[in-house]
Amino acid sequence: MARLTDIxxxxxxxxxxxxAKLWELFDGxxxxxxxxxxxxxxxxxxxxxxxxxxxxxxxxxxxxxxxIAEDSSxxxxxxxxxxxxxGDRVAVMLEPSRAFYxxxxxxxxRGAIAVPLFTLFGPDGVKLRVDDCKPRLxxxxxxxxxxLASAGPRVVVADxxxxxxxxxxxxxxxxxxxxxxxxxxxxxxxxxxxxxxxVKHSHRSIVTLMVAALYGTGLRPGDRFxxxxxxxxxxxxxxxxxxxxxxxxxxxxxxxKFNAERLLxxxxxxxxxxxxxxxxxxxxxRNSGAANRYRYGIQKLSFTGEPIDSETAAFVExxxxxxxxxxxxxxxxxxxxxxxxxxxxxxxxPGSLGKPIPGxxxxxxxxxxxxxxxxxxxxxxxWRREQWIATKDLGRTDEDGYFYHAxxxxxxxxxxxxxxxxxxxxxxxxxxxxxxxxxxIGVPDPLRGQVVKAFVVADRP
Numbered sequence: 077m078a079r080l081t082d083i084x085x086x087x088x089x090x091x092x093x094x095x096a097k098l099w100e101l102f103d104g105x106x107x108x109x110x111x112x113x114x115x116x117x118x119x120x121x122x123x124x125x126x127x128x129x130x131x132x133x134x135x136x137x138x139x140x141x142x143x144i145a146e147d148s149s150x151x152x153x154x155x156x157x158x159x160x161x162x163g164d165r166v167a168v169m170l171e172p173s174r175a176f177y178x179x180x181x182x183x184x185x186r187g188a189i190a191v192p193l194f195t196l197f198g199p200d201g202v203k204l205r206v207d208d209c210k211p212r213l214x215x216x217x218x219x220x221x222x223x224l225a226s227a228g229p230r231v232v233v234a235d236x237x238x239x240x241x242x243x244x245x246x247x248x249x250x251x252x253x254x255x256x257x258x259x260x261x262x263x264x265x266x267x268x269x270x271x272x273x274x275v276k277h278s279h280r281s282i283v284t285l286m287v288a289a290l291y292g293t294g295l296r297p298g299d300r301f302x303x304x305x306x307x308x309x310x311x312x313x314x315x316x317x318x319x320x321x322x323x324x325x326x327x328x329x330x331x332x333k334f335n336a337e338r339l340l341x342x343x344x345x346x347x348x349x350x351x352x353x354x355x356x357x358x359x360x361x362r363n364s365g366a367a368n369r370y371r372y373g374i375q376k377l378s379f380t381g382e383p384i385d386s387e388t389a390a391f392v393e394x395x396x397x398x399x400x401x402x403x404x405x406x407x408x409x410x411x412x413x414x415x416x417x418x419x420x421x422x423x424x425x426p427g428s429l430g431k432p433i434p435g436x437x438x439x440x441x442x443x444x445x446x447x448x449x450x451x452x453x454x455x456x457x458x459w460r461r462e463q464w465i466a467t468k469d470l471g472r473t474d475e476d477g478y479f480y481h482a483x484x485x486x487x488x489x490x491x492x493x494x495x496x497x498x499x500x501x502x503x504x505x506x507x508x509x510x511x512x513x514x515x516x517i518g519v520p521d522p523l524r525g526q527v528v529k530a531f532v533v534a535d536r537p
Contacts, residue, residue: 080290081297081323086422089291093434098286101323109255109279112148112181115321117251120145125326129172130302130342132332137173141324144177146247151182153245158213162187162253165211165261167229169193169202169220172307172329175234178242179215180307184259184279185251188212191261191274194308195220202227209261209274255280262310264407275310275407282322287433288410289319292403293352294376294417301350302328304339304357310407311380315352336364344370350417351377355384358400362391363512363535372396376417378403383481383499385506389426404429404481409465412438412458413479429471429479438479439464440471450475453482489518489526501528510535 080097083089099105102114116126119141126144129137160166166183168190170176183190191209193202206214206228214229221233232238253259259281261274289295293315303316307329320327328348330339340361343351351374358379361367377392377400384392384400392400401415401424415430416422424430432438437459440448445464448454456471456479457464470482483499498516505514512535518526 080286083290084296084418084420086416086419089416089419089434095435098283101286102283104255104279106255106280108252109282110184110251110253111259111279111282111318111322112184113251114282115318116141116148116181117145119321119324122324126321127172127177128302128326128328128346130304130328130330130338130346132330132335132338134338136342136346137331139174139177143174144181147174147178147239147242148181148185149247149249150242150245151178152185152249152251154242155182155186155188155213157245160186160188160212163258164188165191165209167191167193167206167209167211167214169195169197169214169216169224169308170234171195171331173331174239175215175217176307178239179234182249184253185249187251187253187257189258189261191263192308192313193263194306199223199227205263205274253279260313262313262407264310281314282318284410285314285319286322288315288403288405288414289323291416291433292380292401292405292411292414293319293378294350294401294419295320295323295325296418297323297325299350299376300326300328300346300348301352302330302339302343302346302348303352304330304334305352305354311352311354315380315403315411334360336360337366337369340364340366340370343372343374347373349373349375352403353377353379354381355379355388356382358384358392359388359513361395362388367391367395374398377401378415378417380404380411383427383503385503386426387507399424399426402429404479406467406469409458409460409467412436412467425474425476425478427480428474429481431477431479440473440479448472489516489528501530505530505532 083092103118122141125138126141127139166188168179180190211229213232215232215234218233221231224231256278259279260277263274301320305312305316307313307317374396379400380403401417404413405411413429415424440454441457442448442454450473453472456467456469472480501516502514513533516530519529521527
């Protein structure tokens, strides 16, 4: 019987998929499972890199599976020595680096809960999150430490001296967490005025993640994968880090202020074959004007977070010789619509979100909760646990069963009786050669109800 990682066609994915087969990809079972073991320790004998950190300053840091296995084990022992118990939270505010992977995986080995925090958060943003999750420790670097002193938890600087101290601990740690034990608290973007609750993931979340990995990013053994999104966010952590590592695949990560040409040069230098990025990353590649300076071996491309505009989609296909595949979902519900990168029997339609994941049931519903006919805009909903779950996104289908995004439920602009999508307006504006970024909203108008207001970033000095 074929393993799911051996299946590459859309037709076979539909015929062969079952939730039980996802468990065959792991050492753990429904009772005992640990993300750090599945992503790192069981691959410690591999000689290819685990992580290649591409830095904005032009340098590179390469970490092997054994390197991370030993560092994270020592970190887990250190946590135990510091009195951190299973179930305690440990916040990690670091760029991709040796310290980041040691802290995140070491925390999960200990049975504690890793809480990644975006490195560009200011003191207020950090304090709101640590007040919510109440971590025992906040692990960061020397640059950030003074800014975080008043945040609340004890601040630990993961520098060279810290790693020298870790060397006194054993390089192996026996992780024995329950599969349902909490492993990661993932905060959505939020603002300092309104903080969303943390999405709480258990260790078994790594199993269901494989649906997005196999059919959203198209991961298969032998890939060399890169994701430039920050691992403080869902895309960078789950799809960009944990999923490929769980399959023993080399991961490329990006540290520092994003520079499109630095990423393009890394695609050539490290021979990456699979990339998953935000639509903005691809747009910045296009705007850099540097894409034709390098040669690429990219076989699969995916994007998430926002729709990709038609000009950028055309650039991607011209540059890499294949289309970027949409991967749609939310932090709360996971990925539900994909475009099956690498499947030769799946046609990627421009502007489409793709089709449902294997076994998924997705529909577009009207305000009365009834399924909409093809071409009619309604709310995207997914069938889970015997009920329809709202995504708060609008969409439509076509006659071939492909789904299309029509904006957030609050992105619809109704002016003088006309219903308009902010996404479509932005796409039209972005076709102008002097526009780099655009955002459209509806603003009140006494005559028309609403009129369109657009904010534009010009692609000129």
